[in-house]
Amino acid sequence: MTTLPVPVDEAQPGPRPTDLDADALLGLYRDMARVRALEDQVVDAFNAQLIPGSTHPCIGVEAIKAGALSTLRPDDLVLATYRGHGECLLKGISAEAIMAELMCRTTGVNKGKGGSMHLSDPSVGLVSTNAIVAGHIPMAGGVAKACQIRGTDQVVLCFFGDGAACEGEFFETLNMAQIWRVPLVLICENNGVAISVPTALSQATPDIADRARGFGMPADVVDGNDPIAVRAAVGAAVARARAGEGPSLVECKTVRWERHSAFSAGGGDPGEQRLAWQRVDPLPRFRAALTAWDVGDAATLDEIDAAARDEALAARTAAEKAPHPAPESIHEDVFAPTAP
Ligand SMILES: Cc1ncc(C[n+]2csc(CCOP(=O)(O)OP(=O)(O)O)c2C)c(N)n1
Numbered sequence: 001m002t003t004l005p006v007p008v009d010e011a012q013p014g015p016r017p018t019d020l021d022a023d024a025l026l027g028l029y030r031d032m033a034r035v036r037a038l039e040d041q042v043v044d045a046f047n048a049q050l051i052p053g054s055t056h057p058c059i060g061v062e063a064i065k066a067g068a069l070s071t072l073r074p075d076d077l078v079l080a081t082y083r084g085h086g087e088c089l090l091k092g093i094s095a096e097a098i099m100a101e102l103m104c105r106t107t108g109v110n111k112g113k114g115g116s117m118h119l120s121d122p123s124v125g126l127v128s129t130n131a132i133v134a135g136h137i138p139m140a141g142g143v144a145k146a147c148q149i150r151g152t153d154q155v156v157l158c159f160f161g162d163g164a165a166c167e168g169e170f171f172e173t174l175n176m177a178q179i180w181r182v183p184l185v186l187i188c189e190n191n192g193v194a195i196s197v198p199t200a201l202s203q204a205t206p207d208i209a210d211r212a213r214g215f216g217m218p219a220d221v222v223d224g225n226d227p228i229a230v231r232a233a234v235g236a237a238v239a240r241a242r243a244g245e246g247p248s249l250v251e252c253k254t255v256r257w258e259r260h261s262a263f264s265a266g267g268g269d270p271g272e273q274r275l276a277w278q279r280v281d282p283l284p285r286f287r288a289a290l291t292a293w294d295v296g297d298a299a300t301l302d303e304i305d306a307a308a309r310d311e312a313l314a315a316r317t318a319a320e321k322a323p324h325p326a327p328e329s330i331h332e333d334v335f336a337p338t339a340p
Contacts, residue, residue, distance in 0.1 A: 004253035005225035005280040013289035017228050022295045024070075028227050029286055029296065030304050031066035035086040036283060037308035038095050041316045042085065042102060046262040050320065051102045054263035055116040058086040060225075063282035064189055064252045065090055067230030068157060071238045077125045077147070079140040080159045082117040082261075083189070084129040087159060092124035095315035105322035111333065112325045127156075133194075134160060134167035137186070141173040144182035144247070155183045155241045157234070163194025165208045174215040174249075181246035185237040186212070188249065189224060191256035196268070212249035224252025225282040228289075255280050 017025070039057040046055050058065060065086035069078070072091075080087040088098050093109050101108030102116045109121050117131035127143055130136035140158035147154040164170060165188055177184050188208045192199050199206070209219035218240065220233040230252055237248035258274040290296045296304075 004221075004223045005255065005282075006223055006285075007279045008281055008285045008288070011226075011285050011288070013292040016293040016295070017232075020228075025290060025293070025295045026300070026304065028066050028070055028231070029283075029290060029301065030308065031070065031090050032062035032227065032283055032286065033305050033308040034095070034311060035062045035065055035089055037305075037312040038089055038098065038315070039085060040309075041099065041312040043262055045099070045103065045316055045320075051116060051262075052104060053115060053117075054261040055102060056081075056083045056261045057257050058083045059257040060277040060281065061189055061191070061252075061254050061257075062086060063227040063286065064159075064187065064224045064230050064254065067227035068159075068185075068187055068234040068250075070227075070231050071235040072125075072155065072157065075125060075152075076154050076238075077127050077143055077156045078159070079127045079136045079143065079156065080129045081133070081136065081161065081164070082129060082131050083161070084119070084159060085116075087157075088119050088121070088126050088129065091121075091126040093119065093121050093126060095311050096318050097121075099312075099315040100319035100322050103319045103322075104324055105319055106325050107319065107322040111329075112322075113333070134164035134169050136160070137164065137167075137173045138169045140186075141177045141182060141184060144177065144184035144241075145180060148180070148182050153242065155185060155238050157185050157187060157238075159187045159189060161194060162188060162190040162192065162199050162203070162208060163197070164188075165190075165211065166194075166202055171211070174212055174217060174247075177247040178215045178217050181244065183241035183244075184247040185234060185241055186247065186249040187234065188251045189254055190251055191254045193256055193268075195260045195264070207251060209249060209251040217247055217249055219249040219251065221251045221253065224254035225280050225285060227282065227286055 039059045069090040097109040104112040120128045144156040212219035222229040222233045233250045255277045
């Protein structure tokens with residue numbers, strides 16, 4: 001059996017997908033490049049002490065974000081983890097509003113009061129990112145149930161890690177979602193480690209997909225560093241959900257960025273971990289495929305990279321200039337009723 005994800009220098013582009021024209025294929029690459037450029041700036045801004053607390057880059061998993069979100073309608077809904085800046089960007093939150101939120105500035109998508117792990121913009125269908133491991137999985141089940149009750153025809157995507165798939169609420173959600181046939185697609189980014197614990201020590205079976213199958217739920221395992229494979233599996237799951245056929249799980253095998261977060265070492269040798277994710281880096285791999293398919297030459301792809309870097313730099317520059325929330329604004333946007 002092939003170990004996934006496939007290394008860049010061993011990956012075969014395969015036949016060009018027939019359901020995507022050149023613009024759509026370049027669009028997928030652009031989405032991945034925009035996420036990478038934003039996260040590169042985030043790490044840099046963190047190192048410059050502009051981002052308080054910590055932040056969890058999704059560098060190296062851009063193919064999952066781009067492939068999965070490319071299957072959605074604008075009114076579909078997404079819930080993600082602290083490693084979810086990519087979902088926020090691709091669902092439609094501007095790079096500037098994300099960066100400003102991470103720097104706790106008033107121009108942030110949540111007015112600088114949420115920070116790196118608590119981004120939300122219902123107007124674009126990004127319900128929330130969440131710092132509590134697996135905490136958002138039952139929430140996503142509830143959101144999908146609400147869509148079903150209201151008959152909105154929306155589909156909900158829920159992203160989470162392999163560590164989250166060891167939490168009880170993951171299993172509870174699988175069960176209830178399958179009983180109620182809610183329009184939910186669970187996307188597990190299996191990067192083989194939860195902070196410092198490898199899945200070999202925390203999981204009785206290698207594939208998280210088997211857990212979903214145990215509840216009678218359709219589940220696929222794909223190379224998470226191949227946006228076309230992710231898109232195909234998530235697209236099929238979204239179509240099933242939209243047709244009223246209930247939830248699915250897509251397990252995307254991938255490799256974590258060199259540290260758990262920008263702040264912590266996250267176990268292991270960062271040098272070795274850097275090599276590990278770079279060996280399977282989805283961006284050069286997809287670049288090679290696009291070139292092999294005659295979809296984009298080096299100049300076109302370089303232009304996309306440069307535009308993505310410009311966007312991220314402009315976002316950072318603007319965010320740095322924005323003010324922090326005033327102390328007296330602390331009681332604004334609090335939804336609990338005030339005492340009489
Ligand atoms: C309920 C809960 N337990 C523990 C933590 C501390 N914690 C933060 S991230 C993390 C690892 C999660 O790993 P995984 O789900 O595989 O996602 P990854 O970070 O690898 O993307 C842990 C244990 C937390 N935030 N919430």
